[in-house]
Amino acid sequence: MTLFSTFGLFIALSLLIALVLAVIVITPWLRASRLRENPVDNQLLDINIGVFRERLTELQSDKDNGTIDDAHYQNQKIELERQLLDAQREVTPMVAPGIKSRLIIMVWVPVLAALAYFLVGDRTPVFDLWAAEDKVAQVADDLLTGKIDQPPAWAIEDGTQLISAMQTNVYRHADDPDRWMRLSELFLSLEATDSAIEALSRAYRLSPDNEEIATTYAQISFFANKGQLDANSRRVLQDVLAKNPQHEGAQMLMAMGEARGNNFEQAQGWIKRLRKSIAAKPGDHTQALSSLDELSANVTAQEQQASEGIEVTISIDRSLLPLVKAEDVLFVAIRDVKGGPPFAAKRLPISVIKQGEATVSLSDLDAMMPERTLKSARDEKVQLAVIARISHSGTAIAESGDLSGNPVVISVEQNQVNVAINQQVP
Structure with a gap:
């Protein structure tokens, strides 16, 4: 199929619809031409006769009830009969349009419809889509159905x-x-993660x-969320493990x-479970087991670092809770009171806040720069301050409308501090 055939089909269908509309519009005129021998509009006369009969019935009823006398x-x-005769004389003849008027309507309706379509908005994206469909629609279908793994050179x-x-x-x-x-x-290859x-x-x-599909979905969400398991990813993985407890990727x-x-x-616990599952399989899995041992050691080191961190308990003033939205983001950071980049910071989904409170641990694991850690700040006796903010836009810079605390x-x-979010950024 060529671009012309697609465009031609569209134009043909549009003209057909416009012509049907034109025929509907002029149908009364066509019917009128068959009534030339009686070109009178009797609709008003029929209405007058109906009104006359109703009024005459009312007069007869009033007379029978004694409301009015015979005179x-x-x-x-007599007055009603006179009015009816006057109305009958003032009939309106129906003027049947000529063939020229009908042709004008039949031509101009499609023309005006076409002009409206092209002039009301920019149709370039539509034409571009048609061109893409005509050129690579079959290639796209073959890629999406797995018939081919790579598109031909001309298609890209x-x-x-x-x-x-696609x-x-x-x-x-x-x-x-x-x-x-x-x-x-395809989106991942284009780095369009969302x-x-x-x-x-x-x-x-x-x-x-x-x-x-489930593990890929959870994995991409996990890495897109900077290594955090959100509620949805956790639920997906738990469903996979419920059906297949030995699924190594999910573990x-x-x-x-x-x-x-x-x-x-x-x-x-998950590392031990995964290690046991791999060790039970036949074959040499030395490298995989060694990687798990290394991961376990890293987790132990992280636990040690976290134990040296600061536990931050965040509470939100009840009057501000209605302003919190589901897509908001919680920022918690520890920085020098004199300013500068944070020594530790976390960006968390608002779902971590339960009933107006949340507890967050900040340590060297949350350092933004390797040389600027919480441990180094403490060693240098830097005076530190903890801040917490709820961002509506998700950006690290405070904006008007965000919720924050002193x-x-x-x-x-x-090693522990309480921070209250009790004000809105003006």
Whole structure:
């Protein structure tokens, strides 16, 4: 199919619809031409006759009830008859339009419809999509159905066309999880992580029992969330493990997520479970087991670092709770009271706050720069302050409307602090 054929089909269908509309508009005129022998509009006369009969019935009823006498009845009846005769004389002849008027309507309706379509808005994206469909639609379908692994060279001369064709193809087959899965791979290759996660979420909703889709969805979400297991990723992994307790990929993600969330005991439990599963399989797994031992040692080191950190308990003033939105982000940081980059900082989803409170641990694991750590600040006796802020936009810089609290100064030896979020940034 060529671009001309697609465009031609569209124009043909548009003209057909416009012509049908034109015929509907002039149908009364066509019918009028068959009534030339009686070109009178009797509609008004029929209405007058109906009114006359109703009024005459009312007069007769008034006479029978004694409301009016016979003389008054006769006078009113004569007056009604006179009015009816006058109305009958004032008939309106129907003027049937000529063939010229009909042709003008039949031509101008399609023309005006076409002009409106092209002039009301910019149709360039539509034409570009048609061009992409005509050129690479079959290639896109072959890629999404796994018939080919790589597109031919001519199909990627304009990458935008292939992407548009693949997206259109997926939306036409919106109930096919495999197409959504392959579309996510395309987005990942383009580093469009958010779009990839959205495509994977659709694939997972369509096929929640597919372990490959589920673990890929959880994995991409895990890394996109900077190594944090959010509630959705955790639920997906738990569903996979409920159906297949020995799934190694899900176990590894759980171990990494628990370690990143400072749940070190749970992380070590997942590592032991994974190690036992691998060791029970036949063959040489020395390298895999060695990697797990290294991961376990790293978790132990992280636990030691976390124990030297500061536990921050954050509370939100009840009057501000209605201002908290589901997509908000919680920022917690420890910095020099004189300013400068934080020694430790965390960016957390607002879901960590339960009933207006949350407890967050900050340590050298949360350092933004390797040389600027909480330990180095304490060794140098730097006066530190803890800040907490709820951001509506998700950016690290405070903006108007964000919720925050006053910085809380802590001593060098202090390991716990309470921070109250009790004001809105003006």
